[in-house]
Amino acid sequence: MSTTKTDTEVHSFLKSLYKGEFAESLVFPFPEVPEDVKETVTVFADAYRDFDAQFIDSEKIDRDHFFPREAIQGLGDLGALGMTIPEEYGGSGFSAAAYCKMVEVIGPLDSSAAIVIGSHQSIGLKPLLLFGTDEQKRKWLPDLASGKRLAAFCLTEPEAGSDAASLKTTAVYDPATDEYVLNGTKQWISNGGFAKFLTVFARIPSEAAEKDKHREIACFAVVPDESGELPGLTRGPEEKKLGLCGSSTCQIILENCRVPAFNMIGGKGQGFRVAVETLNTGRTSLGAGSVGGCKQMIKLATEHATQRKQFKTRIADFELIREKIAEMTANTYVLESMVYLTAGLIDKGVPDYSLEGACCKVYGTELLWKTINEALQIAGGNGFMNEYPYGRALRDSRVNMIFEGTNEILRLYLALTGMKEAGDVLKGVEKAVYSPLTQYGVLIGHAQKWMQGNVPAFDKKLQKVHPALAPEADQVSHYASIFRNAVETIVFRNGKKVIERQYLHHRIADTLIDLYAQVATLSRVTAAIEKKGEEKAKPEIEIARWFCFQARHRMVASLKALDKNRDAEATAISNAVYEAGGYPFDLWGW
Amino acid sequence: MNHVVCIAYVPDTETKVKIGGDGKSIDETDVKWIVSPYDEYALEEALKTREAKGGTVTVLTFGPARADVGLRECLARGADEAVRIASDGLGETDSLGVAQLLAAALKGMKADAIWMGSKGVGTDAGVMVSMVAELLDLPNVNLVTKVEWKDGAVTLWREVEGGREVVESPLPCVIGAHKGLNEPRYASLKGIMAAKKKVIAVKKPADLGVDPAGITGEKAAVRWTKLELPPARQACKLIPADDPQKAAEELLRLLRDEAKVL
Ligand SMILES: Cc1cc2nc3c(=O)[nH]c(=O)nc-3n(C[C@H](O)[C@H](O)[C@H](O)COP(=O)(O)OP(=O)(O)OC[C@H]3O[C@@H](n4cnc5c(N)ncnc54)[C@H](O)[C@@H]3O)c2cc1C
Numbered sequence: 001m002s003t004t005k006t007d008t009e010v011h012s013f014l015k016s017l018y019k020g021e022f023a024e025s026l027v028f029p030f031p032e033v034p035e036d037v038k039e040t041v042t043v044f045a046d047a048y049r050d051f052d053a054q055f056i057d058s059e060k061i062d063r064d065h066f067f068p069r070e071a072i073q074g075l076g077d078l079g080a081l082g083m084t085i086p087e088e089y090g091g092s093g094f095s096a097a098a099y100c101k102m103v104e105v106i107g108p109l110d111s112s113a114a115i116v117i118g119s120h121q122s123i124g125l126k127p128l129l130l131f132g133t134d135e136q137k138r139k140w141l142p143d144l145a146s147g148k149r150l151a152a153f154c155l156t157e158p159e160a161g162s163d164a165a166s167l168k169t170t171a172v173y174d175p176a177t178d179e180y181v182l183n184g185t186k187q188w189i190s191n192g193g194f195a196k197f198l199t200v201f202a203r204i205p206s207e208a209a210e211k212d213k214h215r216e217i218a219c220f221a222v223v224p225d226e227s228g229e230l231p232g233l234t235r236g237p238e239e240k241k242l243g244l245c246g247s248s249t250c251q252i253i254l255e256n257c258r259v260p261a262f263n264m265i266g267g268k269g270q271g272f273r274v275a276v277e278t279l280n281t282g283r284t285s286l287g288a289g290s291v292g293g294c295k296q297m298i299k300l301a302t303e304h305a306t307q308r309k310q311f312k313t314r315i316a317d318f319e320l321i322r323e324k325i326a327e328m329t330a331n332t333y334v335l336e337s338m339v340y341l342t343a344g345l346i347d348k349g350v351p352d353y354s355l356e357g358a359c360c361k362v363y364g365t366e367l368l369w370k371t372i373n374e375a376l377q378i379a380g381g382n383g384f385m386n387e388y389p390y391g392r393a394l395r396d397s398r399v400n401m402i403f404e405g406t407n408e409i410l411r412l413y414l415a416l417t418g419m420k421e422a423g424d425v426l427k428g429v430e431k432a433v434y435s436p437l438t439q440y441g442v443l444i445g446h447a448q449k450w451m452q453g454n455v456p457a458f459d460k461k462l463q464k465v466h467p468a469l470a471p472e473a474d475q476v477s478h479y480a481s482i483f484r485n486a487v488e489t490i491v492f493r494n495g496k497k498v499i500e501r502q503y504l505h506h507r508i509a510d511t512l513i514d515l516y517a518q519v520a521t522l523s524r525v526t527a528a529i530e531k532k533g534e535e536k537a538k539p540e541i542e543i544a545r546w547f548c549f550q551a552r553h554r555m556v557a558s559l560k561a562l563d564k565n566r567d568a569e570a571t572a573i574s575n576a577v578y579e580a581g582g583y584p585f586d587l588w589g590w
Numbered sequence: 591m592n593h594v595v596c597i598a599y600v601p602d603t604e605t606k607v608k609i610g611g612d613g614k615s616i617d618e619t620d621v622k623w624i625v626s627p628y629d630e631y632a633l634e635e636a637l638k639t640r641e642a643k644g645g646t647v648t649v650l651t652f653g654p655a656r657a658d659v660g661l662r663e664c665l666a667r668g669a670d671e672a673v674r675i676a677s678d679g680l681g682e683t684d685s686l687g688v689a690q691l692l693a694a695a696l697k698g699m700k701a702d703a704i705w706m707g708s709k710g711v712g713t714d715a716g717v718m719v720s721m722v723a724e725l726l727d728l729p730n731v732n733l734v735t736k737v738e739w740k741d742g743a744v745t746l747w748r749e750v751e752g753g754r755e756v757v758e759s760p761l762p763c764v765i766g767a768h769k770g771l772n773e774p775r776y777a778s779l780k781g782i783m784a785a786k787k788k789v790i791a792v793k794k795p796a797d798l799g800v801d802p803a804g805i806t807g808e809k810a811a812v813r814w815t816k817l818e819l820p821p822a823r824q825a826c827k828l829i830p831a832d833d834p835q836k837a838a839e840e841l842l843r844l845l846r847d848e849a850k851v852l
Contacts, residue, residue, distance in 0.1 A: 036786065039659060092779045
């Protein structure tokens with residue numbers, strides 16, 4: 001038992017936290033990006049900005065609902081489509097930190113371009129990158145790196161959204177030609193209109209896998225010819241969308257579409273894993289895009305607030321405006337810390353950063369939405385006018401909370417993964433519960449520890465935080481311990497039913513996000529103090545204090561509500577609504 | 591054909607310039623540095639010519655270690671080699687001092703065409719093209735907006751007051767590139783990665799046979815003695831125009847008594 005535990009401890013910071021450990025060596029010191037990488041990215045970011053200024057007219061793209069094809073070729077020539085592909089396959093082999101920084105730049109310049117680039121390399125070609133054989137990589141990656149072929153990730157179906165494992169597209173093997181024959185419809189596929197490399201997830205019906213439907217799924221590279229044609233492959237009409245209007249989103253319809261067996265990526269029965277891992281690795285970059293968007297909004301809000309006068313005063317000087325600016329800025333700092341800490345974990349080779357990536361995605365996409373909303377509010381009536389960028393920013397950012405795993409699904413994932421970890425620790429105890437006579441000792445021991453409030457001994461403290469932030473470090477240690485015990489209690493109380501307790505999952509996930517956010521911030525500010533001294537790092541210390549204070553209130557509220565809540569009422573209210581088919585309480589009885 | 595492009599790494603035109611503590615230099619703390627935009631036209635034309643006719647493009651600069659970033663950017667756009675004459679620890683010199691260093695380096699480089707921007711956006715002195723040409727005893731043509739190559743010669747269009755002048759020059763010669771010559775390309779990521787692997791040759795003035803003592807300090811013919819920012823713009827004064835007669839009188843009074851322009 002101890003060996004597997006040690007592995008997990010080293011493999012994931014948040015999973016280890018659920019197990020009652022701070023794997024502090026993973027998150028301290030805050031990752032430094034080598035100077036030469038910074039230099040490369042700085043030069044490339046400048047080149048990208050110039051390119052954007054000359055070739056990408058975001059207003060026109062939004063108006064015309066069309067992203068110019070020459071611009072896609074331009075992105076390829078520039079190298080923006082091969083950032084994450086290793087050099088040996090024709091790309092540039094960017095580290096996660098370097099890629100995140102570029103996404104930060106690209107997102108706010110034009111979000112449709114960000115989707116073209118992101119769907120291509122964050123998800124579309126990722127299965128090949130993660131699971132392809134060397135032969136497959138040699139065959140396709142160079143064209144993907146140059147932009148000759150754009151990739152799309154085809155998982156969602158009309159009947160299979162969040163529950164992707166229920167997908168219906170089939171792949172039937174034809175031994176005569178050593179091909180698979182694909183049938184099915186994929187829904188809302190980004191880059192779908194022009195992708196020439198589609199990673200399609202389909203089910204190979206088999207009796208053996210009857211019990212475990214996940215095990216039927218496989219991933220296939222569907223590769224049309226240079227003009228984008230392939231017998232059996234049809235692209236649906238472009239969807240009319242709320243935002244990201246220039247990005248292509250359409251159905252991919254497969255009717256007896258034949259794909260060589262060679263094109264299977266990751267092997268039989270591995271498709272679901274391929275999809276999940278692809279999405280897990282891609283999520284951090286959505287957080288990075290949010291960092292970029294938030295910074296842009298802070299700039300706009302600052303410009304407006306310091307220039308606009310009402311009541312003979314800069315509105316910037318009113319405390320209600322200060323509050324917004326401080327909140328936007330501190331939270332953005334926190335998000336930036338989370339994203340680059342996670343990128344650092346990836347670059348260090350830490351194999352499991354799925355929880356950390358999910359934290360970045362959920363926190364980041366929701367922060368961006370709030371930040372745009374606040375910046376718009378500071379702009380007043382102008383914020384509502386289409387000649388200002390707020391409206392488009394709101395529309396474009398909305399989908400971030402829906403795709404690559406809805407934020408609800410990710411919260412469940414954050415909470416349930418933790419419960420599984422807690423459950424594993426509890427297994428010994430659980431056994432004892434069911435056979436109390438033989439395992440009596442274990443049970444008593446556990447109960448005793450529990451009474452002492454340190455089950456099973458989470459008395460670890462964050463050791464590496466700078467003393468200037470000692471109260472904050474103690475707070476994180478303290479709540480991490482309470483949190484961990486609370487999770488265990490819930491698992492203990494609910495048993496298998498815990499899977500259905502989503503009210504609780506919500507609170508657990510939010511607390512986990514707050515814990516990671518605080519650890520990331522403390523790590524970064526500690527590095528800042530060590531580098532430039534306490535005096536110069538003062539603004540950052542203030543951010544850490546401000547944020548940890550806010551986080552504490554949220555954590556306390558969430559943790560308390562795990563025990564005392566009105567969840568039963570929430571169930572009752574929603575039941576009443578479902579029965580009535582809508583709002584049942586109209587004041588006049590209408 | 592071999593090209594050498596002399597570049598200057600200068601403060602970004604959008605930088606808010608701050609004056610240093612000594613009152614005669616720029617405070618460099620928050621300065622963003624860029625390859626001078628006119629030099630970009632020069633580099634682009636050299637690259638285009640190389641692509642059409644073969645040969646090499648070398649970029650040359652005089653500057654401190656940070657200028658390597660600018661040289662790498664040029665390598666990323668496609669230059670083959672880069673040379674930096676190190677200014678580190680040299681002390682202040684003037685345009686003529688820089689021209690002497692560049693000329694000394696160029697002597698050993700066998701260039702068919704020597705390129706520069708018509709001026710650098712840093713000091714805007716606009717003298718480098720003619721100084722370097724003079725020191726090398728080569729013809730020079732500045733403010734060039736179009737180029738046509740011939741055998742052993744080149745036809746150049748240059749902007750002059752109210753028109754264009756077409757001149758022909760034998761090679762080698764020194765050409766000053768001007769706005770309108772071309773549209774500079776962007777560095778591609780591939781180029782940036784390839785540039786990272788190239789070695790920048792760094793030369794000390796002494797390696798080129800130039801005695802630093804002869805071009806710095808008191809020996810520099812032109813020295814910065816004082817730098818001043820333009821005065822901050824004053825707020826507009828609005829004269830209420832309810833009564834045109836009174837407004838006109840007030841305007842007259844202000845122009846005479848306050849602005850003292852009448
Ligand atoms: C612009 C755009 C681009 C897209 N690009 C791609 C792409 O390139 N490739 C691709 O494969 N897909 C793509 N998608 C699809 C996207 O990933 C799905 O929309 C998403 O996974 C959600 O699925 P759904 O829309 O079917 O919603 P549903 O799964 O039906 O969910 C509806 C609501 O129910 C909630 N919900 C669902 N299950 C649970 C549960 N167990 N517990 C609690 N709440 C739950 C959800 O959070 C959501 O709020 C794209 C979508 C859009 C809008």
